[in-house]
Amino acid sequence: MPSPQPPAGRPTSKDVAKHAGVSQSTVSLVLADKWRGRVSATTVEAVRDAASALGYRPNTSARSLRLGRTHTVMLVVPVLTSPFFGAVHTGAAQVAAERDFGVVVYPTRDGVDLTPNPFSSAAIDGVLASSMAAEPLDVLRSAGPGTEDLPLVMLDSEPGRGVPTVNDDVADGMRALAEYLVDLGHRRVARLRSAVQSWTFRARDEAFRAALGPAEVVAEAHAPLTLDGGRTAALALLASPARPTVLVCDDDLQAAGAYKAARALGRRVPRDVSVTGFGDLRYARVVEPELTTVCLPAVELGARGMTALLDLLDTGDAGPDVVLPGELLVRGSTAPPASG
Amino acid sequence: MPSPQPPAGRPTSKDVAKHAGVSQSTVSLVLADKWRGRVSATTVEAVRDAASALGYRPNTSARSLRLGRTHTVMLVVPVLTSPFFGAVHTGAAQVAAERDFGVVVYPTRDGVDLTPNPFSSAAIDGVLASSMAAEPLDVLRSAGPGTEDLPLVMLDSEPGRGVPTVNDDVADGMRALAEYLVDLGHRRVARLRSAVQSWTFRARDEAFRAALGPAEVVAEAHAPLTLDGGRTAALALLASPARPTVLVCDDDLQAAGAYKAARALGRRVPRDVSVTGFGDLRYARVVEPELTTVCLPAVELGARGMTALLDLLDTGDAGPDVVLPGELLVRGSTAPPASG
DNA sequence: ATTATTCAGTCATACGTATGACTCCCGATC
DNA sequence: GATCGGGAGTCATACGTATGACTGAATAAT
Numbered sequence: 063m064p065s066p067q068p069p070a071g072r073p074t075s076k077d078v079a080k081h082a083g084v085s086q087s088t089v090s091l092v093l094a095d096k097w098r099g100r101v102s103a104t105t106v107e108a109v110r111d112a113a114s115a116l117g118y119r120p121n122t123s124a125r126s127l128r129l130g131r132t133h134t135v136m137l138v139v140p141v142l143t144s145p146f147f148g149a150v151h152t153g154a155a156q157v158a159a160e161r162d163f164g165v166v167v168y169p170t171r172d173g174v175d176l177t178p179n180p181f182s183s184a185a186i187d188g189v190l191a192s193s194m195a196a197e198p199l200d201v202l203r204s205a206g207p208g209t210e211d212l213p214l215v216m217l218d219s220e221p222g223r224g225v226p227t228v229n230d231d232v233a234d235g236m237r238a239l240a241e242y243l244v245d246l247g248h249r250r251v252a253r254l255r256s257a258v259q260s261w262t263f264r265a266r267d268e269a270f271r272a273a274l275g276p277a278e279v280v281a282e283a284h285a286p287l288t289l290d291g292g293r294t295a296a297l298a299l300l301a302s303p304a305r306p307t308v309l310v311c312d313d314d315l316q317a318a319g320a321y322k323a324a325r326a327l328g329r330r331v332p333r334d335v336s337v338t339g340f341g342d343l344r345y346a347r348v349v350e351p352e353l354t355t356v357c358l359p360a361v362e363l364g365a366r367g368m369t370a371l372l373d374l375l376d377t378g379d380a381g382p383d384v385v386l387p388g389e390l391l392v393r394g395s396t397a398p399p400a401s402g
Numbered sequence: 403m404p405s406p407q408p409p410a411g412r413p414t415s416k417d418v419a420k421h422a423g424v425s426q427s428t429v430s431l432v433l434a435d436k437w438r439g440r441v442s443a444t445t446v447e448a449v450r451d452a453a454s455a456l457g458y459r460p461n462t463s464a465r466s467l468r469l470g471r472t473h474t475v476m477l478v479v480p481v482l483t484s485p486f487f488g489a490v491h492t493g494a495a496q497v498a499a500e501r502d503f504g505v506v507v508y509p510t511r512d513g514v515d516l517t518p519n520p521f522s523s524a525a526i527d528g529v530l531a532s533s534m535a536a537e538p539l540d541v542l543r544s545a546g547p548g549t550e551d552l553p554l555v556m557l558d559s560e561p562g563r564g565v566p567t568v569n570d571d572v573a574d575g576m577r578a579l580a581e582y583l584v585d586l587g588h589r590r591v592a593r594l595r596s597a598v599q600s601w602t603f604r605a606r607d608e609a610f611r612a613a614l615g616p617a618e619v620v621a622e623a624h625a626p627l628t629l630d631g632g633r634t635a636a637l638a639l640l641a642s643p644a645r646p647t648v649l650v651c652d653d654d655l656q657a658a659g660a661y662k663a664a665r666a667l668g669r670r671v672p673r674d675v676s677v678t679g680f681g682d683l684r685y686a687r688v689v690e691p692e693l694t695t696v697c698l699p700a701v702e703l704g705a706r707g708m709t710a711l712l713d714l715l716d717t718g719d720a721g722p723d724v725v726l727p728g729e730l731l732v733r734g735s736t737a738p739p740a741s742g
Numbered sequence: 743a744t745t746a747t748t749c750a751g752t753c754a755t756a757c758g759t760a761t762g763a764c765t766c767c768c769g770a771t772c
Numbered sequence: 773g774a775t776c777g778g779g780a781g782t783c784a785t786a787c788g789t790a791t792g793a794c795t796g797a798a799t800a801a802t
Contacts, residue, residue: 074788085752090790102750122525123466124788127757132463134506142492143683148483152509155482164506166474169492185462289687318688325690343483347629348658348688350665414758425782430760442780464758467787 073116082112089113093120131187134164135371137364138191142169145343146360147192150217153364154190161372163187190364190371192217193260215371215380217363220261226380228367232262233269235356235388239338240273242390243308247398248336252281252299252306254292254316263312266340270310280304285316292319293326300327300335307335307399314339314346317353317395332397342391351394359386413456422452429453433460471527474504475711477704478531482509485683486700490532490557493704501712503527530704530711532557533600555711555720557703560601566720568707572602573609575696575728579678580613582730583648587738588676592621592639592646594632594656603652606680610650620644625656632659633666640667640675647675647739654679654686657693657735672737682731691734699726 075093079086084105091097092109101109112118126132137154139147151167158165166186189212214225221227243251251274256263271279281302285295295316296309300323311317317339321331329335331351339346339355346353366384374380415433419426424445431437432449441449452458466472477494479487491507498505506526529552554565561567583591591614596603611619621642625635635656636649640663651657657679661671669675671691679686679695686693706724714720 075790076788086789087752087754087791088750090788091751094790096791097750099748100750105750121467121788123463123472124757125790126463127461127467127759127787128789128791130757141488142495143485143488145483145485148481148485148488151507152482155507155509166504166506167491167495169495289684315684315688321690344629344655344685345688348655348685350661350690415760416758426759427761427782427784428780430758431781434760436761437780439778440780445780461758464787465760467757467789468759468761470787 072121073118074121075118078109078112078116078118081116082108084109126185131375132164132185133162134166134186135188135190135368135375136186137165137167138170138189139167140170140193142167145345146341146358149343149360150192150364150367153361153366154368155364157365157368157372163368163372165368186212188213188215188371188375190215190217190367191219192367193219193262213371213374215367215374217367218260218262220265221383226370226374226383228363228370228384229262229386230358230363231385231387232266232356232358235340235358235390236266236270237273238388238390239310239356240270240275240277242392243310243336243338243396244273244275244277246336246396248308249277249399250280250304250306250308251277252302252304252309253279253283254295254299254309254311254320255282255284256312257284257286257291266312281306287313287316289315289319289322292316293322294319296320296323297326300324300329308396309335309337311337311339314341314343314353314355317355318345318349321349332395334400336396336399338396346391346393349395354393354396355391357389357391359388362386412461413458414461415458418449418452418456418458421456422448424449466525471715472504472525473502474506474526475528475530475708475715476526477505477507478510478529479507480510480533482507485685486681486698487532489683489700490704490707493701493706494530494708495704497705497708497712503712505708526552528553528555528711528715530555530557530707531559532707533559533602553711553714555707555714557707558600558602560605561723566710566714566723568703568710568724569602569726570698570703571725571727572606572696572698575680575698575730576606576610577613578730579650579696580610580615580617582732583650583676583678583736584613584615584617586676586736588648589617589739590620590644590646590648591617592642592644592649593619593623594635594639594649594651594660595622595624596652597624597626597631606652620646627653627656629655629659629662632656633662634659636660636663637666640664640669648736649675649677651677651679654681654683654693654695657695658685658689661689672735674740676736676739678736686731686733689735694733694736695731697729697731699728702726 075089076086079089088101089109091100092106093113097106137151141147155165191214216225216227218229219227255267281299281304283295283299285291292311292315296319299306299309309320311320317337320337324331324335331337339353342355342357343360346355363386370380415429416426419429428441429449431441432446433453437446477491481487495505531554556565556567558569559567595607621639621644623635623639625631632651632655636659639649649660651660657677660677664671664675671677679693682695682697683700686695703726710720
């Protein structure tokens with residue numbers, strides 16, 4: 063006949079208390095490091111010993127219930143398969159882990175908006191949202207009651223709209239790129255832009271055009287940030303009667319597609335036409351010739367964004383908007399234009 | 403003088419109860435769909451109306467505390483920046499969302515093992531772990547007390563060790579690849595393998611060798627699954643005195659590196675040397691010529707894995723081990739060996 | 743010697759939900 | 773007329789934690 067099992071589930075603070083010969087409150091105090099002036103050093107020691115002896119880990123649900131905070135935030139990204147957003151996630155997750163926060167990632171599937179409502183199933187203290195198609199505030203508002211005032215930090219979004227932002231300095235990168243191309247001698251530029259018209263893409267384009275000086279954009283197309291999107295659009299641009307000498311893409315993967323278009327048309331990169339990308343996570347160095355591109359600090363973007371969000375949660379202030387510098391990486395896909 | 407604010411936080415089941423003129427229990431019963439035989443149809447209606455009128459969403463922490471289950475699982479992957487694991491995540495997240503589970507992702511950083519203990523900060527009902535360097539069971543055991551018996555499903559791990567698995571049929575893909583290469587006329591094969599020696603890589607290699615027939619592996623190297631890892635190792639393999647006519651890589655990114663090595667040595671792909679990859683998420687079609695590779699159904703892998711895990715949680719049974727077919731995709735990087 | 747202060751803890755309660763045990767009422771059965 | 777059965781709900785409690793209010797003893801100040 064089996065003796066009545068002691069529960070033997072995960073140990074609770076009560077178990078620790080019993081083991082250390084104190085009350086549950088004391089355990090809680092000690093483990094929350096709020097015992098100064100309330101508990102003696104020897105008791106603190108005893109509680110700590112008991113806790114580690116039993117392998118005690120506080121119950122997250124109970125703590126969340128009590129404190130009204132879940133210690134979990136949501137990261138909103140367009141897709142999960144992009145190395146760029148993977149890197150953003152990496153940076154964000156690292157900071158979150160250091161500050162003992164969990165991260166749940168929600169993919170918007172590239173513009174398809176938030177359905178089903180992701181906030182319904184997860185208990186979230188805040189949101190770190192990166193470049194979305196719709197206005198972030200609208201998105202949150204439409205996500206159901208109780209979410210309007212969820213603390214929010216935006217990545218790569220327009221500053222100064224009442225939401226803290228952490229951005230790449232896309233403008234600076236594009237400016238450097240424009241100046242470099244002009245110096246090479248390019249005057250007729252084709253632009254292969256993103257199909258989705260979010261702020262960050264508009265900002266890039268404006269900065270680029272503003273820095274073109276003697277050169278001008280003679281052809282332009284919009285396409286998804288994919289290999290095939292880039293290839294198809296580039297096919298048209300390269301055949302443009304305006305005869306652009308360089309193709310400036312909004313994304314490295316688009317640029318890789320442009321390579322294929324150029325090849326299909328019998329044009330050599332960079333001899334017959336130069337190509338540039340944007341982003342530089344993985345693709346830029348895979349292709350041949352390696353791609354001249356603007357490198358964005360994706361890991362740091364995620365890290366700084368998460369830092370701002372957690373600061374916002376802890377202190378009510380996310381700190382000043384952050385702008386991280388991009389960097390122009392000159393590689394093999396750009397050359398002076400073919401004469402003529 | 404401000405009137406004493408009604409709390410005005412998120413509405414609770416008690417608020418719904420008051421609004422509907424019933425007790426909190428009744429609300430709970432109705433919303434959990436357990437009212438049959440206990441609540442009349444009209445009351446059910448009233449409760450539902452009140453709930454949606456107030457925008458009530460149950461408090462996840464309280465529910466978790468009460469039920470002892472968090473409705474959250476952890477997905478363990480080597481890295482976050484890989485399109486392959488991004489796709490696994492996509493599939494897993496989708497299934498989880500459908501069954502109202504949250505997913506938190508934990509990256510092991512490619513073999514660096516689980517530190518700090520990820521299970522301490524998150525409250526988790528189960529783990530879906532994909533190809534890790536260490537034995538999964540050891541990893542879980544070492545993750546601290548209380549985690550040894552966490553429900554677990556493994557992706558791409560050896561079946562029959564007491565843990566439910568969901569695998570790609572890597573063996574079949576490799577067999578098809580070997581036969582294809584032999585048919586092309588290749589006899590001297592170089593193998594560029596993963597640096598980490600987990601089961602899935604061993605299984606691939608064994609299947610490949612077993613199907614080689616008249617051909618044989620004349621050179622072999624281990625390297626990280628990166629561009630530079632592939633390039634460096636391929637440089638040595640291609641210079642091997644055994645003069646392999648084809649380079650079979652464990653990963654598409656490695657294969658892209660091999661392209662660069664070949665180019666550096668003045669060898670053309672596929673005229674002078676054929677190259678094959680493995681995985682096929684994004685990189686395989688970016689490179690030129692496009693890569694002959696074995697395509698793995700990453701999204702479905704994640705989806706089936708999550709399905710198995712949630713079944714395990716719900717019914718105590720994960721169902722039979724799953725094996726998903728891989729597919730040989732013949733593209734431009736393979737050709738008959740150069741004569742001689 | 744009395745009062746005030748500090749120290750070292752404990753008590754009790756609340757967070758929001760889910761559920762077994764209970765009550766009450768009305769119609770049917772014996 | 774007394775008993776039963778079941779329909780329609782409510783009550784009370786537990787989950788594990790955190791914390792403001794309290795207590796008792798010892799020490800310091802007056």
